[in-house]
Amino acid sequence: MPAAPPPEILAAFEAAKGFMPADEGLALYAAAVTAGRLGLPLLEVGTYCGRSTLLLADAARRAGVTAVTVDHHRGSEEQQPGWEYHDPETVDPELGVMDTLPAFRRTLYRAGLEEHVLALVGRSPRAAALWQAPVGLVFVDGGHTDEHANADYEGWAPRVAEGGLLVIHDVFPDPVDEFTGQAPYRIYLRALASGAFTEVSATGSLRVLRRTGTGI
Numbered sequence: 001m002p003a004a005p006p007p008e009i010l011a012a013f014e015a016a017k018g019f020m021p022a023d024e025g026l027a028l029y030a031a032a033v034t035a036g037r038l039g040l041p042l043l044e045v046g047t048y049c050g051r052s053t054l055l056l057a058d059a060a061r062r063a064g065v066t067a068v069t070v071d072h073h074r075g076s077e078e079q080q081p082g083w084e085y086h087d088p089e090t091v092d093p094e095l096g097v098m099d100t101l102p103a104f105r106r107t108l109y110r111a112g113l114e115e116h117v118l119a120l121v122g123r124s125p126r127a128a129a130l131w132q133a134p135v136g137l138v139f140v141d142g143g144h145t146d147e148h149a150n151a152d153y154e155g156w157a158p159r160v161a162e163g164g165l166l167v168i169h170d171v172f173p174d175p176v177d178e179f180t181g182q183a184p185y186r187i188y189l190r191a192l193a194s195g196a197f198t199e200v201s202a203t204g205s206l207r208v209l210r211r212t213g214t215g216i
């Protein structure tokens with residue numbers, strides 16, 4: 001049976017702001033626990049308010065490793081004012097721009113997981129250019145344009161260790177089901193076509209792939 005988070009972590013996940021459904025969250029957690037056995041960090045691109053970070057953090061705590069999460073905290077395209085996924089509560093009242101960092105920190109604090117997370121605040125490509133260490137898992141859940149999705153893939157997929165996992169969220173094969181294009185689906189296809197990754201599981205829009213070859 002796949003590993004499941006403790007009840008209090010699952011409750012914190014369900015209470016946190018975010019868009020990931022519970023079944024996908026459970027699949028992400030199981031993947032993170034598996035990847036944690038490599039003894040390497042678990043890395044997430046796209047933090048938002050920390051909903052999925054909670055799952056990676058608890059899996060990291062369980063494995064004795066660190067969860068790393070990367071986000072500029074100004075919101076992705078579909079979260080901006082006027083879009084369906086915009087939440088006015090995430091807007092800084094003084095600056096008038098999105099800032100999800102305070103909500104993220106509250107999420108971690110309330111769950112007691114702060115010490116297990118390294119939060120990198122900034123643009124994903126800049127962080128990826130500086131990060132040279134291998135990781136056990138990369139979870140791609142950032143911007144949904146081709147530019148951003150490809151940058152996340154090209155920046156972070158090379159860091160996935162042999163036997164490690166690449167997890168991609170919002171993979172929608174049918175354009176009718178997708179809200180901002182099919183960029184995550186296209187990087188998923190790119191990963192499979194590379195020969196470097198083999199699909200392990202699919203749950204809703206979440207795809208889990210294992211590194212079984214070199215390159216991207």
